[in-house]
Amino acid sequence: MEFFRRAAGQARRLGVFPGSFHPPTRAHLALARAALNVVDELLFVLPRRFPHKGWEGVGFEDRVRMLEAAAGDEPRFSVAASENGLFIEIARECREAYGPNPELYFLCGRDAAERAVNWDYGRPGAFAEQLREYQLLIAPRRGIYAPPEELRGRIHTLEMEDDYDELSASEVRRRISSGEAWERLVPEAIVGMVRELYGNSSRMSPT
DSSP states (O other), X not given: OEEEEOOSSOOSEEEXXXXXXXXXXXXHHHHXXXXXXXXXXXXXXXXXXXXXXXXXXXXXXXHXXXXXXXXXXXXXXXXXXXXOOSHHHHHHHHHHHHOSOSEEEEEEEHHHHHHHHHSOOSSTTXXXXXXXXXXXXXXXXXXXXXXXXXXXXXXXXXXXXXXXXXXXXXXXXXXHHHTOOOGGGSOGGGHHHHHHHHSSGGGOOOO
16 A cells, blocks of 8 residues: 555544545545544545556546545545555555554445445355455445345444535536536535646546
C-alpha cells in the first residue's frame, strides 16, 4: 500500500473506502464523513487494478490529486493506493500497513456491496470467511441493503443524513459530456480540476 496522505495516530477502528473516484463526488465525501461517526480514521483507497473493470480515461495520478484535494483539511482522512481491488486483497494490504489491531470497516454503497457479496470467489462460503477479517458499512442507495442471514453480524447500515441516490461519478461524466451543469455534484475544491481533466468529452469512459 502506497500512502499519499496519512492521518496521525493509531486508529482503533479503520474505515476503508475503495473506489475508482472518476471523479470524486459530493456523495463520496458525504459517505466518508458519515463513516467518521463509526471509525477513527477513513482511508480512501484507489486500486491500481480493478476486479471488474479496466483503467481508462483520467489517469491514476490525476485521480489521486483530486482525492487529496477533496479530502481537504479533515485530519482523519487518509489517501492511499492498493495493488489490487478485491476487498480481501485491500484488507490484507491494510494489515501490512496498520498492523493487526485496528478493526477494519469497508465502506461502500448498496451496489458495491451486492457485487462483493455475490462475486464468484471460486468456492462456496469464501465471502463469509473474508468477513472474519473485516466488516462492511453500507450506505443506502435506492433502498437499504438486506444481507444474507448468515452475514448480518458483520454487515451494517451506515446512517446518512441526506439522500444521494442520484449522485454518482457516472452522472457527473454524463452531464459534462452533454453540456449540462455538473459543478454542484463534486466537492468545491476540485471543480477546477474536474473541468480541466474532463472538459474534453473524448476522455469520458465507464471506468
